[in-house]
Amino acid sequence: MTSATLTLPADWRDFLALTKPRVMSLVVFTGLCGMLAAPVTIDPVLGFTAILCIALGAGAAGALNQWYESDIDLVMKRTAGRPLPAGRMERQSALHFGVGLAAFSVILMGLALNLVAAAILTASILFYVFIYTIWLKRRTPQNIVIGGAAGAFPPLIGWAAATGDVATLPILLFALIFLWTPPHFWALALFMKTDYAAAGVPMLPVVAGERTTRVQIGLYTLPMAAAAIAPWPLGLAGELYGIVAVVTTAVFGAMALQVALRTTSAGDTMRPEKRLFAYSILYLFILFGALVVDHWI
Ligand code: HEM
Numbered sequence: 001m002t003s004a005t006l007t008l009p010a011d012w013r014d015f016l017a018l019t020k021p022r023v024m025s026l027v028v029f030t031g032l033c034g035m036l037a038a039p040v041t042i043d044p045v046l047g048f049t050a051i052l053c054i055a056l057g058a059g060a061a062g063a064l065n066q067w068y069e070s071d072i073d074l075v076m077k078r079t080a081g082r083p084l085p086a087g088r089m090e091r092q093s094a095l096h097f098g099v100g101l102a103a104f105s106v107i108l109m110g111l112a113l114n115l116v117a118a119a120i121l122t123a124s125i126l127f128y129v130f131i132y133t134i135w136l137k138r139r140t141p142q143n144i145v146i147g148g149a150a151g152a153f154p155p156l157i158g159w160a161a162a163t164g165d166v167a168t169l170p171i172l173l174f175a176l177i178f179l180w181t182p183p184h185f186w187a188l189a190l191f192m193k194t195d196y197a198a199a200g201v202p203m204l205p206v207v208a209g210e211r212t213t214r215v216q217i218g219l220y221t222l223p224m225a226a227a228a229i230a231p232w233p234l235g236l237a238g239e240l241y242g243i244v245a246v247v248t249t250a251v252f253g254a255m256a257l258q259v260a261l262r263t264t265s266a267g268d269t270m271r272p273e274k275r276l277f278a279y280s281i282l283y284l285f286i287l288f289g290a291l292v293v294d295h296w297i
């Protein structure tokens, strides 16, 4: 995209769109809950600063992702309206915005909170940009399995911001999001398959077919369920969390099973896939919320 083809100067809404605010809301929520579930009470101003750093760091990662992949975003219907493919912003501006925001978030985290939190925040930004976006996304259908680790770090960052350390519970929360990501994303990929195929992105339904993707969704749900419920029997969370985890995970399992057992979807509504995708988001909100409520009562 050259400046000659740009139609409009970017305004603040375009910079906000670069940060993928809707996806980031859940990323930030899991970070907040990781912080609030820690065994020490963090000073509110420091706590707010830590969450701000996670939000800015995640936003920076989103901007750098969009800077790198404006070519494929242009091809996919879902993403063609983003500031870069739509020609409302120069790629350079997105790059500068992303790098500046990333540096600011990490430095502020290091200065105001601690180096452990700053290091994990750095790792998650680098992981999302270099490992997922630049290296794996265009090369292998395992892109989101490995790259999904980037989005699993926030509870560890929140916990580390409060305690200066990591522990078993935030590691389990990392595992939960890590194992949740394949069912979350592949459910969407099933009904967005044509977009990904058009863009030449080797997502699992495109490369291995729908049948394999459905089975993989079912398979990942099993260890995900174990990670979700584990804090209760391990004594890291109480009964309230345990009950919420068992019930919401059972619903997740039933929906995933429905998706796994479907043989075809050609020409139909893909309703079970869309329902699983939507529920996957609600599920993490409820689970992390329950963890904090359980911790504080
Ligand atoms: C590699 C891992 C992941 C991939 C490839 C992925 C992919 C996607 C895609 C393509 C969408 C649709 C977004 C849109 O309509 O613009 C989406 C939605 C969403 N994702 Fe993920 N996701 C991943 C991990 C995560 C993680 C870790 C979280 C948070 C913990 C998350 C939270 C969300 C939320 C909240 C939405 C709904 C956004 C909306 O309402 O528009 N995702 N995801």
Ligand SMILES: CC(C)=CCC/C(C)=C/CC/C(C)=C/COP(=O)(O)OP(=O)(O)O
Pocket (backbone or CB within 6 Å): 020, 023, 027, 054, 057, 058, 059, 061, 062, 065, 079, 121, 124, 125, 128, 150, 151, 152, 153, 154
């Ligand atoms: C610093 C920090 C906590 C970083 C978080 C990393 C992060 C944002 C993880 C979420 C993953 C995500 C938004 C995937 C979207 O996939 P995609 O980029 O393939 O989606 P797209 O097709 O919509 O661009």
